[in-house]
Amino acid sequence: MINPIGNLNKIFDSRIRLGVMSILMVNEEVSFNDLKQMLELTDGNLASHLSTLEENGFLKVHKGFVGRKTNTTYSITKAGEKAFKGHLAALENMIRSIE
Amino acid sequence: MTTEQQHLETLSDIKRIMERSSRFMSLSGLSGVFAGVSALAGAAGALALFHAYYQRWEIRGHYDDADFVQLRLNLILLGLAVMCMAFFGGLYFTWRKAKRSNLPVFDVTSRKVMVNALIPMIAGGAFIVGLMYNNLDVLIAPSCLIFYGMALLNASKYTLTDIRYLGISEITLGILNVFFLRRGLYFWAIGFGFMHIFYGILMWWKYERQTTEE
Numbered sequence: 001m002i003n004p005i006g007n008l009n010k011i012f013d014s015r016i017r018l019g020v021m022s023i024l025m026v027n028e029e030v031s032f033n034d035l036k037q038m039l040e041l042t043d044g045n046l047a048s049h050l051s052t053l054e055e056n057g058f059l060k061v062h063k064g065f066v067g068r069k070t071n072t073t074y075s076i077t078k079a080g081e082k083a084f085k086g087h088l089a090a091l092e093n094m095i096r097s098i099e
Numbered sequence: 100m101t102t103e104q105q106h107l108e109t110l111s112d113i114k115r116i117m118e119r120s121s122r123f124m125s126l127s128g129l130s131g132v133f134a135g136v137s138a139l140a141g142a143a144g145a146l147a148l149f150h151a152y153y154q155r156w157e158i159r160g161h162y163d164d165a166d167f168v169q170l171r172l173n174l175i176l177l178g179l180a181v182m183c184m185a186f187f188g189g190l191y192f193t194w195r196k197a198k199r200s201n202l203p204v205f206d207v208t209s210r211k212v213m214v215n216a217l218i219p220m221i222a223g224g225a226f227i228v229g230l231m232y233n234n235l236d237v238l239i240a241p242s243c244l245i246f247y248g249m250a251l252l253n254a255s256k257y258t259l260t261d262i263r264y265l266g267i268s269e270i271t272l273g274i275l276n277v278f279f280l281r282r283g284l285y286f287w288a289i290g291f292g293f294m295h296i297f298y299g300i301l302m303w304w305k306y307e308r309q310t311t312e313e
Contacts (some may be wrong), residue, residue: 026121
């Protein structure tokens with residue numbers, strides 16, 4: 001008996017992290033504020049999820065400035081793209097095996 | 100709520116987020132219809148200006164430079180007025196559609212549409228000012244159509260795909276216009292008027308009809 005959820009990535013258990021990855025899959029570079037707006041989150045909440053993803057090497061952080069204000073943007077890494085696609089494939093397989 | 104249902108929801112969530120974060124979906128077909136109607140009204144106004152100008156010429160019996168300069172100025176002002184009216188009217192219908200679907204009007208995606216449309220528009224504007232400076236008036240209408248088409252083509256990557264085909268139609272009309280100079284007003288009326296109305300109705304039919312019937 002193969003574990004049906006063995007291929008699901010633990011890191012993507014959180015809906016927020018899944019959301020962040022979905023956005024970064026289709027957008028080259030997204031700023032912190034734009035992520036916050038699209039996912040309707042608070043600063044602290046988003047920041048903690050982003051650092052988890054960063055620690056796992058799933059996203060790249062670019063710290064920049066717009067005038068004097070910090071403007072941090074995020075983009076997906078090759079590893080992140082691979083992990084996310086793998087997670088999606090696992091989800092699909094699981095759903096298919098149930099049908 | 101079973102786990103597989105949860106996972107199915109997760110998948111549709113992902114799809115929705117991807118769509119919403121990369122394309123501006125609130126663009127309303129009615130914006131296009133309104134812009135088209137404004138353009139047709141503008142074209143009728145321009146026709147009246149031309150008509151009055153030639154009538155004055157007939158009465159005077161000779162060409163008058165001051166009168167020509169005045170006509171040119173009136174046409175430019177009329178064009179700018181139509182552009183502003185089409186833009187702000189269009190913005191209203193799009194704002195209304197966004198409100199209905201509870202989406203923000205000004206977010207990353209609408210900013211992308213704006214920026215990508217503005218680059219060819221500004222280039223076109225500068226190019227047209229150059230044409231006027233050199234009195235190459237016959238080329239103004241085709242240039243407007245071509246650059247506007249390019250702007251739509253460029254912005255279409257970030258909004259509804261129909262905009263891509265509207266862009267290609269405008270570019271085609273602009274190029275045709277280059278081979279039929281002095282018929283600019285008619286091409287203008289077709290491109291900015293009828294095309295907008297046609298695509299506007301098409302988009303409204305495709306994306307908004309069901310929501311308005313409820």
